[in-house]
Amino acid sequence: MRPFHPAPFVAVVAAVALAAGPASAHARLVSSNPAANSIIAPTRTVSLTFSERSVPAFSSFDVVNAAGEKVAIRVAASEDGKTLTGTMTRPLAAGVYRVEWRIASSDGHRMTGTYSFTVR
Numbered sequence: 764m765r766p767f768h769p770a771p772f773v774a775v776v777a778a779v780a781l782a783a784g785p786a787s788a789h790a791r792l793v794s795s796n797p798a799a800n801s802i803i804a805p806t807r808t809v810s811l812t813f814s815e816r817s818v819p820a821f822s823s824f825d826v827v828n829a830a831g832e833k834v835a836i837r838v839a840a841s842e843d844g845k846t847l848t849g850t851m852t853r854p855l856a857a858g859v860y861r862v863e864w865r866i867a868s869s870d871g872h873r874m875t876g877t878y879s880f881t882v883r
């Protein structure tokens with residue numbers, strides 16, 4: 764995970780943070796389903812939970828198969844803004860998948876990360 768701070772982005776997020784009230788802390792990934800490095804039965808959903816509310820317009824993730832292709836997925840944020848859930852139209856086929864996530868927290872920091880899981 765590496766934070767970066769493009770100036771225009773920070774300005775937009777600062778405006779969002781002011782509108783939303785007191786700035787909260789840096790967000791990090793606290794859990795996911797499927798979990799990192801897990802081996803699971805075919806699934807249609809992937810969800811990631813972060814330590815802080817994320818800014819939906821700047822927060823999402825991709826699920827990428829072993830061939831490097833993005834799986835078609837619709838990502839929605841929970842009401843508390845801490846969990847992103849992606850839903851696929853069909854269960855994932857057997858194989859190794861990589862989740863590539865990117866989120867912005869209300870303090871203006873942007874974080875990215877990846878992890879993998881296997882569908883058997």
Ligand SMILES: [Cu+2]
Nearest residue numbers: 788789870872
């Ligand atoms: Cu931060």
